[in-house]
Amino acid sequence: MKPRPLERRSLLQELTLRGVRITGQRRILLETIQEADRHLDAATLLALAQKRDRQINRATVYRTLELLKKLRLIDELDLMHLNGEKHFYEAKTNVDHLHPACFQCGQIEEFTSPLFDRLKAEISRQKGFHIRVVRLEVGGRCRVCCASASCEGCEEEVCCKGERPSI
Amino acid sequence: MKPRPLERRSLLQELTLRGVRITGQRRILLETIQEADRHLDAATLLALAQKRDRQINRATVYRTLELLKKLRLIDELDLMHLNGEKHFYEAKTNVDHLHPACFQCGQIEEFTSPLFDRLKAEISRQKGFHIRVVRLEVGGRCRVCCASASCEGCEEEVCCKGERPSI
DNA sequence: ATTAATGCAAAGGATTTGCAATACC
DNA sequence: GGTATTGCAAATCCTTTGCATTAAT
Numbered sequence: 001m002k003p004r005p006l007e008r009r010s011l012l013q014e015l016t017l018r019g020v021r022i023t024g025q026r027r028i029l030l031e032t033i034q035e036a037d038r039h040l041d042a043a044t045l046l047a048l049a050q051k052r053d054r055q056i057n058r059a060t061v062y063r064t065l066e067l068l069k070k071l072r073l074i075d076e077l078d079l080m081h082l083n084g085e086k087h088f089y090e091a092k093t094n095v096d097h098l099h100p101a102c103f104q105c106g107q108i109e110e111f112t113s114p115l116f117d118r119l120k121a122e123i124s125r126q127k128g129f130h131i132r133v134v135r136l137e138v139g140g141r142c143r144v145c146c147a148s149a150s151c152e153g154c155e156e157e158v159c160c161k162g163e164r165p166s167i
Numbered sequence: 168m169k170p171r172p173l174e175r176r177s178l179l180q181e182l183t184l185r186g187v188r189i190t191g192q193r194r195i196l197l198e199t200i201q202e203a204d205r206h207l208d209a210a211t212l213l214a215l216a217q218k219r220d221r222q223i224n225r226a227t228v229y230r231t232l233e234l235l236k237k238l239r240l241i242d243e244l245d246l247m248h249l250n251g252e253k254h255f256y257e258a259k260t261n262v263d264h265l266h267p268a269c270f271q272c273g274q275i276e277e278f279t280s281p282l283f284d285r286l287k288a289e290i291s292r293q294k295g296f297h298i299r300v301v302r303l304e305v306g307g308r309c310r311v312c313c314a315s316a317s318c319e320g321c322e323e324e325v326c327c328k329g330e331r332p333s334i
Numbered sequence: 335a336t337t338a339a340t341g342c343a344a345a346g347g348a349t350t351t352g353c354a355a356t357a358c359c
Numbered sequence: 360g361g362t363a364t365t366g367c368a369a370a371t372c373c374t375t376t377g378c379a380t381t382a383a384t
Contacts, residue, residue: 021338021383042373057341062374078245080300085252085349086373100296111290119282120305127276128310129267133247135304138287143295188358188363209348224366229349252374253348 010034011091014073028052029064039077039088039099039108065089072132080139082106096120096134102142109142177201178258181240195219196231206244206255206266206275232256239299247306249273263287263301269309276309 011030015022032048033040040048046061068074068089077088080101097112116136124131178197182189199215200207207215213228235241235256244255247268264279283303291298 023339023383025340055341059342059375060340063339066375078302080302084372098290100290100294100298102296103299109294109296111294113286113289115282115286115289119280119286122280122282123265123267123278123305127267127278128313129269129276129305130308130313131267131305132270132307133305135245135247135302135306137302137304138290138296138298138300139302140299141297146295146297190358190364192365222366226350226367227365230364233350251347 008094011068011073014071018071020067020071024053025049025056025060026064028056029061033068033074033089034091036090039079039090041086041088043086045089075133075135077135078137079108080137082139098136098138100138100140100142102145103139104141104145107142107144111138175261178235178240181238185238187234187238191220192216192223192227193231195223196228200235200241200256201258203257206246206257208253208255210253212256242300242302244302245304246275247304249306265303265305267305267307267309269312270306271308271312274309274311278305 009017011034012022012027015026015030020026028049029045032045032052036045036048042058042061042065045065046056046058049056049061065074065076069076073092074089075092077090077099079088079099080103082101082103083106095112096116097110098116100109100111101107102109116134120131120134123129176184178201179189179194182193182197195216196212199212199219203212203215209225209228209232212232213223213225216223216228232241232243236243240259241256242259244257244266246255246266247270249268249270250273262279263283264277265283267276267278268274269276283301287298287301290296
């Protein structure tokens with residue numbers, strides 16, 4: 001569903017490198033995250049991990065995610081709260097990317113751009129701000145849904161046809 | 168605490184214009200949002216509104232926020248989940264802006280940049296995506312906290328001193 | 335052997351919902 | 360008067376926590 005090619009070392013390697021204790025549960029959770037073909041929320045991660053070890057507990061999932069977040073090995077996404085308030089996770093990649101989420105069909109895309117890095121640099125420079133995490137969420141209608149629904153009445157803020165001002 | 172000068176018509180006007188029924192509760196909530204000097208979460212909005220009308224109910228607050236979101240009159244922010252999972256709200260302004268949130272002192276800043284609009288236009292063009300909402304969250308350390316804590320050991324991803332690569 | 339991680343079950347916080355009562359237009 | 364909105368209280372969803380048990384180094 002989604003290629004995730006940009007990882008550096010495996011999560012397991014990263015944890016080992018930092019002297020974090022590797023438990024059976026963690027091993028499974030790390031692999032599950034890394035092998036996932038989409039963004040996982042905690043409940044899904046739990047379900048997938050339990051296929052390998054029925055014993056794995058919800059609390060462990062949350063604690064592991066917390067650990068990985070603190071070590072900055074995963075990113076947390078909201079994906080525009082398309083489906084409730086849960087969070088989604090993905091192993092950090094070398095290049096920051098953002099996630100256009102389609103309100104109509106629920107599709108999540110990925111997007112990278114040098115502009116993103118330039119924007120980050122600008123914030124940092126102008127505000128004297130040291131950026132640890134950036135999360136750019138984009139909601140609207142994807143290409144397919146725009147094509148199917150007639151775009152005559154398109155009310156999105158920024159339309160790909162450039163017909164609308166970005167106000 | 169935070170100037171909010173960029174609104175167009177008042178929220179009340181906008182709702183009236185769209186033929187939405189104006190109730191006493193809504194009137195108070197709209198005013199409260201608009202007069203706020205900071206980003207409000209639902210609980211704070213409720214508390215402030217109850218100062219004017221003790222009767223106002225939590226459910227009404229959530230329903231009104233939902234309404235305003237749907238009509239795209241307010242923006243919803245997570246502010247990096249600095250304080251739990253609640254959401255924050257602000258009346259939409261003419262110019263999109265983002266909110267660097269300091270993990271150390273909790274300070275929320277504001278930032279606008281033409282790059283932000285260019286990035287949005289690029290996403291829209293390249294992905295054929297029609298953008299309805301954009302939410303750019305930035306977490307790290309603010310200028311003041313960077314100055315007080317020695318920045319020798321700065322581990323933020325993008326440092327304002329430009330000492331670190333943006334990886 | 336020591337210390338950190340786990341499982342369990344219960345608590346917590348934020349938000350949503352069904353339904354009868356109320357208030358707007 | 361008809362219909363949308365409200366208040367209330369319970370429910371739901373997601374996440375966190377305390378503590379006794381278990382497992383990693």
